[in-house]
Amino acid sequence: MNNLTDITIADARDKLASGDCSAVDLAQAYIKAMKTGRDLNAYITETPEIAIDRAKASDDRRAKGETLGAMDGIPIAIKDLFCTKDILTTAASHILDGFVPPYESTVSANLQDAGAVMLGKTNLDEFAMGSANITSYYGSVKNPWKASDGKDLVPGGSSGGSAAAVAGRMAMAATGTDTGGSIRQPASFCGITGLKPTYGRCSRWGTIAFASSLDQAGPMTQTVRDAAIMLNAMAGHDVKDSTSAPVDVPNFEAALAGDIKGLKIGIPKEYRMDGMSPEIQALWDQGVEWLKAAGAEIVDISLPHTKYALAAYYIVAPAEASANLARYDGVRYGLRVPGESLDDMYLNTRGEGFGEEVKRRILIGTYVLSSGYYDAYYIKAQKVRTLISNDFKAAFKDVDVILTPTAPSAAFAVGEKQSDPVAMYLNDVFTVPASLAGLPGISVPAGLSQNGLPLGLQLLGRPFDEETVLRTAHVLETNAGFTLHSGVKG
Amino acid sequence: MSLDKDTVKNIAYLARIRVEEDKLEPLASELSSIMGWIEQLQELDTDGVEPMASVVDVQLPQRNDVVNDGGCRDAVLSNAPDAEDGFYTVPKVVE
Numbered sequence: 001m002n003n004l005t006d007i008t009i010a011d012a013r014d015k016l017a018s019g020d021c022s023a024v025d026l027a028q029a030y031i032k033a034m035k036t037g038r039d040l041n042a043y044i045t046e047t048p049e050i051a052i053d054r055a056k057a058s059d060d061r062r063a064k065g066e067t068l069g070a071m072d073g074i075p076i077a078i079k080d081l082f083c084t085k086d087i088l089t090t091a092a093s094h095i096l097d098g099f100v101p102p103y104e105s106t107v108s109a110n111l112q113d114a115g116a117v118m119l120g121k122t123n124l125d126e127f128a129m130g131s132a133n134i135t136s137y138y139g140s141v142k143n144p145w146k147a148s149d150g151k152d153l154v155p156g157g158s159s160g161g162s163a164a165a166v167a168g169r170m171a172m173a174a175t176g177t178d179t180g181g182s183i184r185q186p187a188s189f190c191g192i193t194g195l196k197p198t199y200g201r202c203s204r205w206g207t208i209a210f211a212s213s214l215d216q217a218g219p220m221t222q223t224v225r226d227a228a229i230m231l232n233a234m235a236g237h238d239v240k241d242s243t244s245a246p247v248d249v250p251n252f253e254a255a256l257a258g259d260i261k262g263l264k265i266g267i268p269k270e271y272r273m274d275g276m277s278p279e280i281q282a283l284w285d286q287g288v289e290w291l292k293a294a295g296a297e298i299v300d301i302s303l304p305h306t307k308y309a310l311a312a313y314y315i316v317a318p319a320e321a322s323a324n325l326a327r328y329d330g331v332r333y334g335l336r337v338p339g340e341s342l343d344d345m346y347l348n349t350r351g352e353g354f355g356e357e358v359k360r361r362i363l364i365g366t367y368v369l370s371s372g373y374y375d376a377y378y379i380k381a382q383k384v385r386t387l388i389s390n391d392f393k394a395a396f397k398d399v400d401v402i403l404t405p406t407a408p409s410a411a412f413a414v415g416e417k418q419s420d421p422v423a424m425y426l427n428d429v430f431t432v433p434a435s436l437a438g439l440p441g442i443s444v445p446a447g448l449s450q451n452g453l454p455l456g457l458q459l460l461g462r463p464f465d466e467e468t469v470l471r472t473a474h475v476l477e478t479n480a481g482f483t484l485h486s487g488v489k490g
Numbered sequence: 491m492s493l494d495k496d497t498v499k500n501i502a503y504l505a506r507i508r509v510e511e512d513k514l515e516p517l518a519s520e521l522s523s524i525m526g527w528i529e530q531l532q533e534l535d536t537d538g539v540e541p542m543a544s545v546v547d548v549q550l551p552q553r554n555d556v557v558n559d560g561g562c563r564d565a566v567l568s569n570a571p572d573a574e575d576g577f578y579t580v581p582k583v584v585e
Binding site: 098099100101102103199200213239242243245246305307308311312314315322329330331332333334335336338339340341342343344345346347348350351352354359360362363364366367370376377379380381382383384385386387389420421422436437438463 | 493497498501502503504505506507508509517520521523524525527528530531532534536539540541542543544545546547548550551553562565566568569570571572578579580581582583
């Protein structure tokens with residue numbers, strides 16, 4: 001049984017069906033890989049016993065001629081932002097010390113119901129706030145790709161542990177969550193595929209909240225086909241999340257068949273930023289050529305309010321975070337640091353329990369929501385959000401999908417960009433606008449930087465049209481011929 | 491927009507986050523640089539624009555006002571750092 005950790009979900013589905021390998025074989029191969037890859041710090045909690053139990057159950061089903069579908073027996077990692085029943089759930093924060101949820105998030109329950117085998121809970125930026133996975137209470141995550149001088153690189157964030165686990169072959173696939181780019185940017189940095197579905201496609205119930213009007217769960221996988229397969233198992237209406245959309249879930253894998261002849265691809269001129277790195281521009285141009293060669297029509301479009309998206313995001317997201325994180329009070333769960341009075345206990349608990357970046361965002365959020373500033377900042381940002389959303393609505397009258405780079409650079413070294421919060425925020429310049437508009441977006445590994453590091457291209461689609469996004473992504477992937485193993489195992 | 495030390499002290503209290511006295515000044519300058527960068531929004535004319543409340547064009551669902559969950563006190567309290575006799579506890583608030 002060689003290289004079971006190199007195969008895709010689609011391959012594993014075939015091998016399991018033909019009896020070439022068992023779910024227990026797969027689980028054991030990945031449990032070993034988790035152990036040997038511990039230096040990357042991709043996992044906060046490993047759950048090998050659960051993995052073996054669920055893999056056995058999957059094999060037992062198959063022995064009786066039953067299967068739960070394509071995800072049955074597939075070993076996956078779960079970002080430690082999804083509550084998992086009776087298993088430590090941390091959000092990578094000190095303030096959730098010892099929190100063991102008595103319930104299971106809808107997304108992880110859906111995956112379990114589809115037969116997926118959980119390997120463990122992956123590391124992330126604290127409360128999913130960050131773009132480099134350096135704010136975790138449980139330590140930074142390392143990118144499996146190394147700089148040419150051997151230096152450690154960040155995996156991106158906030159779903160950095162999930163991205164590193166998939167790229168480092170310590171999980172066949174993983175769940176992520178994306179608020180402003182937290183699936184797509186780490187996917188780009190680690191050379192994997194990351195899909196943020198339309199807001200409302202996956203239930204948010206049981207996922208620890210950061211910014212509720214933006215948070216959305218999605219798959220992080222080796223291939224576009226795997227993303228399609230896994231999304232089917234995650235998505236669906238849920239009465240427990242009133243913002244989960246009561247719409248049908250199509251067969252996403254079926255959408256990969258067929259071509260993109262005549263499809264209109266928008267190229268937004270505002271994403272051609274001043275000072276954009278030539279290699280990012282070259283990759284983007286290459287993507288245009290691939291899609292053109294596949295019969296798509298390239299259309300220049302304008303999204304005029306793009307330059308204001310990031311600033312609007314850094315009002316809206318912290319504002320929602322400050323409200324959501326008010327629940328960590330030292331009374332109901334997690335850390336409690338004693339104090340003389342109730343107020344003292346709150347101040348001590350929250351002062352000690354939250355990390356620096358989380359505190360910064362809570363304070364910004366508290367400030368922009370405070371009396372006298374609410375209209376000037378929060379309402380202003382919500383108006384800008386309307387303008388950004390209208391830009392996309394107008395563009396999607398003329399085009400079917402939009403092509404942009406995923407991130408302004410390849411993965412950077414650990415320690416870079418840490419002193420200036422705004423420089424760190426600029427990592428999400430290409431991913432945040434679609435988040436504000438609730439649109440589906442995917443990052444596909446499309447090439448290598450001059451230093452041999454992976455770079456992603458991003459495709460954005462109409463609301464609930466993940467199918468066109470996936471089909472177009474599949475064309476990019478086929479042309480790019482990107483292989484993970486050359487870089488990571490080289 | 492520049493935040494001074496007293497403003498930071500005030501919002502930190504509103505957010506119930508203890509910030510040591512010597513950390514207030516550096517924090518004020520960090521937050522000021524973030525707010526200064528955000529200030530670019532003010533150049534945009536948003537008169538007459540409706541503030542966005544939700545990105546999805548679906549009407550929020552309603553359900554019958556009936557009890558559909560509960561009876562799980564022990565599960566609810568299982569994570570409390572200092573539960574006693576089936577209750578959460580807090581430091582004394584009434585003299």
